[in-house]
Amino acid sequence: MSDTHAQTVAFVRETEIPPSPPPASEAGVIKWLRENLFSSIANSILTILGLIAVYYIVVGLGPWLANSIWQSDSLAECREILDGANGACFAVIRERWNQLLFGFRYPVDEYWRPALAFVLLFVAILPVLFSHLPRKLLIGTALYPFLAFWLIWGGSVLIPIVALLGFVVGAVAYSMISARSFVGAIAAAVIAAAATWWAGGLLLRIGADFLALRAVPSRDLGGFMLNMILGTVCVSLSLPIGIVLALGRQSNLPIIKVLCVIFIEFVRGVPLITLLFVASVILAYFFPPESNLDLVLRVIIMITMFASAYIAEVIRGGLAALPRGQYEAADSLGLDYAQSMRLIILPQALKISIPGIVNVAVGLFKDTTLVAIISMYDLVGLIRGPILASTDWNGVYWELWSFAALLFFVICYGISQYSQWLERKLATDHR
Amino acid sequence: MAMTEDMQVDTSQMKVSDEVAISIDNMNKWYGSFHVLRDIDLTVYRGERIVICGPSGSGKSTLIRCINALEEHQQGRIEVDGTVLSSDLKNIDKIRSEVGMCFQHFNLFPHLTILENCTLAPIWVRKTPKKEAEETAMHFLRKVKIPEQADKYPGQLSGGQQQRVAIARSLCMRPRIMLFDEPTSALDPEMIKEVLDTMIELAEEGMTMLCVTHEMGFARQVANRVIFMDDGQIVEQNEPEAFFSDPQNERTKLFLSQILGH
Ligand SMILES: Nc1ncnc2c1ncn2[C@@H]1O[C@H](COP(=O)(O)OP(=O)(O)O)[C@@H](O)[C@H]1O
Ligand SMILES: [Mg+2]
Numbered sequence: 189m190s191d192t193h194a195q196t197v198a199f200v201r202e203t204e205i206p207p208s209p210p211p212a213s214e215a216g217v218i219k220w221l222r223e224n225l226f227s228s229i230a231n232s233i234l235t236i237l238g239l240i241a242v243y244y245i246v247v248g249l250g251p252w253l254a255n256s257i258w259q260s261d262s263l264a265e266c267r268e269i270l271d272g273a274n275g276a277c278f279a280v281i282r283e284r285w286n287q288l289l290f291g292f293r294y295p296v297d298e299y300w301r302p303a304l305a306f307v308l309l310f311v312a313i314l315p316v317l318f319s320h321l322p323r324k325l326l327i328g329t330a331l332y333p334f335l336a337f338w339l340i341w342g343g344s345v346l347i348p349i350v351a352l353l354g355f356v357v358g359a360v361a362y363s364m365i366s367a368r369s370f371v372g373a374i375a376a377a378v379i380a381a382a383a384t385w386w387a388g389g390l391l392l393r394i395g396a397d398f399l400a401l402r403a404v405p406s407r408d409l410g411g412f413m414l415n416m417i418l419g420t421v422c423v424s425l426s427l428p429i430g431i432v433l434a435l436g437r438q439s440n441l442p443i444i445k446v447l448c449v450i451f452i453e454f455v456r457g458v459p460l461i462t463l464l465f466v467a468s469v470i471l472a473y474f475f476p477p478e479s480n481l482d483l484v485l486r487v488i489i490m491i492t493m494f495a496s497a498y499i500a501e502v503i504r505g506g507l508a509a510l511p512r513g514q515y516e517a518a519d520s521l522g523l524d525y526a527q528s529m530r531l532i533i534l535p536q537a538l539k540i541s542i543p544g545i546v547n548v549a550v551g552l553f554k555d556t557t558l559v560a561i562i563s564m565y566d567l568v569g570l571i572r573g574p575i576l577a578s579t580d581w582n583g584v585y586w587e588l589w590s591f592a593a594l595l596f597f598v599i600c601y602g603i604s605q606y607s608q609w610l611e612r613k614l615a616t617d618h619r
Numbered sequence: 620m621a622m623t624e625d626m627q628v629d630t631s632q633m634k635v636s637d638e639v640a641i642s643i644d645n646m647n648k649w650y651g652s653f654h655v656l657r658d659i660d661l662t663v664y665r666g667e668r669i670v671i672c673g674p675s676g677s678g679k680s681t682l683i684r685c686i687n688a689l690e691e692h693q694q695g696r697i698e699v700d701g702t703v704l705s706s707d708l709k710n711i712d713k714i715r716s717e718v719g720m721c722f723q724h725f726n727l728f729p730h731l732t733i734l735e736n737c738t739l740a741p742i743w744v745r746k747t748p749k750k751e752a753e754e755t756a757m758h759f760l761r762k763v764k765i766p767e768q769a770d771k772y773p774g775q776l777s778g779g780q781q782q783r784v785a786i787a788r789s790l791c792m793r794p795r796i797m798l799f800d801e802p803t804s805a806l807d808p809e810m811i812k813e814v815l816d817t818m819i820e821l822a823e824e825g826m827t828m829l830c831v832t833h834e835m836g837f838a839r840q841v842a843n844r845v846i847f848m849d850d851g852q853i854v855e856q857n858e859p860e861a862f863f864s865d866p867q868n869e870r871t872k873l874f875l876s877q878i879l880g881h
Contacts, residue, residue: 516689517726521740521792522716524708531739535730614730 252276262580280584281591284575288591291410291565292574298342298402302413305336309420317606340409340417342401350388354381406484410565412595417484418566419553419599422491426552427545429492430499431538435529437504448500455497461558463490468562487559495552502544506537539614546607550600557596567592638665639698640796640827641686646695648685655681656692657851665795668828670838670859673848674874679831682848683798686829687718700795716744719789723801725781727773733760733784734769737791745792752791759787763817779810783817790821797821799830833878839863847871 225235255275259282260266266277281288290299312332315325334348358381365373409417436448455463467486510533518528538545560569571588575581581588641663648656655678663669671679684690685697688704688711697704699714728736737756741747747755760766763783765776773781782802789797799818803811815837822828822841832838838845838859845862847855847870855862855871863879866872 511724511726513722513724513726514728517722517728519689520687520715520718520720521788522712522744523740524712527743531743532728536728539730 258282263582263584264580266584276587277584278587278591280575280581280587284581287411287570287575288567289411290413291408291570293408293410293565294404294413295402295408298404301339301342301401305339306413306416308332308336309416317610338401340404340413341406342403344392344396345399345401346388346392346395350385350392353388354384357381357384406482409484411570412567414484414559414564414566415553415556415596418488418491418556418559421488422495422552422556423549425488425492426495426499426548429496430503431534433496433500434503434507437500438507451493452497452500455493456501460491460494460555461561463494464558464562466490483564487562487564491552491556494555495548498548498551499545502541502548503537505544506539506541507533509540510536539611542607542611542614546603550603553600553603554596567595636665639663640665640667640700641829642696642698643686644696646685646692646697648681648690648692648694655851656685659695659853661846661853663796663827663829665827666825667844668822668826668842669830669844669846670842671829671831671846671848672833672835672838672874672878673854677848678851679848680800681851683720683800683829683831686796686798687715687720689720712744716740716792717794718796718798719786719792719794720798721782721785721789721800721802723804725773725778725785725805727781727785727788729773732770732772733765733776736773736784737788740788741791756787756791759790760784762790762820763787764813777810778806779813782806782810782814786814786817786821796827796829799828799832801831801833803832803834835863835879847874849874 226232251274253276255270255273256278257266257269257275258278260269260277260279261283263277263280266275266279270277286296286299290302294302309332312329315321315323315329331352334352337351338345338348358377361380362373362377365376433448433452436444437452439445439448464487467490468483514532514536515528518532523531557566557568559566560572563569565573571592575588576583576585639662641661643659643661646656646659647654659682671682673679681690685692685704686699691706692704700717702710702714702717704710704714727733728739731739734753734756737760738747738749738752741752741755742749745752757766757769760769763786765780765783765787768776768780768784773784776784786797786802802818803814806814811834815834818828818830818837819841830837830842842859844856845859846853847862847866847868849870855866855868857867862871863875866875
């Protein structure tokens with residue numbers, strides 16, 4: 189090293205360097221294209237191939253959509269109007285609109301009931317989805333299942349009221365005893381609720397026509413409505429059951445732990461379609477013949493079991509990801525098990541599990557179409573059966589299936605967007 | 620073990636009061652077949668500040684975690700504040716709500732704001748009204764000198780600030796005893812002082828404290844007893860002056876030379 193350098197080694201700053209803005213990046217379309225689409229030879233080739241694919245899709249689909257027919261009574265008529273040109277026959281969706289939504293046996297005059305239930309569904313889930321809404325709205329959410337049941341299935345208004353009353357009485361019994369004994373409180377709640385339902389059953393015999401809507405049996409439900417019912421009910425039931433199973437699997441009590449593990453592993457090891465066949469055929473043997481457990485109810489039980497096993501495993505992953513220190517901090521403050529789970533552990537574990545839970549929920553919603561295989565007329569069953577088999581519309585595959593795909597896509601994409609919004613909102617860890 | 624007992628001075632002369640806060644009799648603990656804590660006898664009087672030191676793995680954390688039942692002991696008797704630790708959950712929750720604990724890694728709840736971290740246990744365990752709990756929380760946040768951070772989340776605070784929040788969170792339960800497990804070990808050097816200052820202030824107010832730490836300056840300044848542990852045993856305990864100037868046991872001497880002399 190030279191002398192001059194040696195003199196410059198010792199250094200004391202005398203002037204502060206003021207902060208300056210970062211250099212302005214050269215903007216522009218050309219630059220963006222060059223950087224993103226043509227940055228290398230391989231990238232350029234892919235871009236060109238992509239453009240070719242887009243071209244063929246547009247050329248293929250464009251006229252098909254542009255020439256589409258919305259007004260016609262059969263495929264034959266569609267073809268006549270098109271006169272050899274390439275065009276979609278969306279008239280089937282228009283003509284079968286109500287069937288696609290409500291099934292082909294739901295009484296036409298009563299369509300307003302499930303439609304109203306559908307609209308109210310959004311009102312009911314809003315306070316669940318958006319926690320900054322007033323908490324009082326949750327009362328409406330709690331009442332919604334009973335109202336929706338009444339609207340869709342009809343019958344006397346006393347049926348949902350008695351059902352609701354049973355839950356209320358059970359909850360009151362629980363809260364009266366829970367301070368003394370948890371198990372006793374559960375037992376009291378079950379007994380009180382059962383007694384209420386039994387007494388209500390007597391009342392129903394007398395008041396079967398009290399404020400009755402026209403009763404619609406489960407086998408008359410169909411269309412996208414059936415998918416929505418199964419999806420909503422099963423997702424909302426499988427989340428709490430999944431949480432309980434996940435906590436049970438972590439339990440210190442061997443019996444509970446083993447029961448949860450067996451349930452989860454068994455259900456996960458069996459295809460859903462098998463469970464659905466069990467629901468449609470075999471489950472009937474286990475119940476007394478006169479009980480005639482509703483097929484929709486049996487299917488709900490099966491799908492819920494299936495989904496809750498998966499959700500339990502997703503949540504177990506979330507629980508395992510939490511540092512032990514969180515459990516210890518909660519314990520060291522004197523929180524009991526229920527409090528530390530509800531206030532500390534689950535909020536964090538569920539937050540970690542959101543992508544997995546949404547994955548299961550979206551999958552479950554799409555899997556509700558499997559009921560078509562056990563001869564239920566959900567959206568898929570309906571298209572495959574009554575509509576495509578009819579002489580009028582035999583052969584309109586593309587239009588019908590893309591309509592079905594669109595309905596499912598809208599719902600699933602909505603769920604997915606919501607979950608991403610929720611994740612961003614809950615991101616408080618500032619990593 | 621007889622050897623170690625000879626070297627212990629009569630601790631009853633160091634006590635600052637007659638009231639016993641914690642008494643541990645002949646306590647033993649195993650992890651599987653590994654004997655982590657061996658024949659621990661320890662009496663802590665109300666208002667005492669005890670510093671526990673010893674090499675890594677000697678069982679210091681395990682010992683103080685046994686006191687609030689984060690770890691189970693298999694033999695012996697632990698009595699905290701007049702309540703004997705048994706497997707009865709009610710007893711355990713009661714003791715935990717009377718004993719505050721600060722961890723090496725703070726363990727704040729990342730999904731709650733600083734204020735919510737501090738009010739959670741008073742509201743749910745003590746059933747304090749929210750308003751009152753918030754006032755208490757702000758009082759203790761002022762005391763640890765970060766009231767202005769009340770609405771932030773733990774992830775937005777520095778390590779030293781987080782540890783002070785953790786101390787405030789414990790204090791909000793109005794504990795009669797505080798346990799510290801290496802509260803400054805995870806901190807950058809410039810933040811250690813702010814946490815130690817908070818602890819010193821606490822000690823001066825007469826809080827009963829059990830503190831696992833290697834901050835020997837802190838031990839000299841506030842402890843009235845220093846305990847040295849090795850291999851799951853209490854090897855030596857003495858007043859800080861005597862402990863540092865005149866250690867008796869060879870292992871204590873070795874440890875002190877490693878930690879003090881460079
Ligand atoms: N949960 C555990 N299971 C088994 N061994 C453990 C567990 N926790 C700690 N140990 C062991 O017990 C000994 C004492 O640990 P610890 O009390 O954490 O020591 P210290 O805090 O003094 O460093 C160590 O050898 C450690 O490996
Ligand atoms: Mg330790």
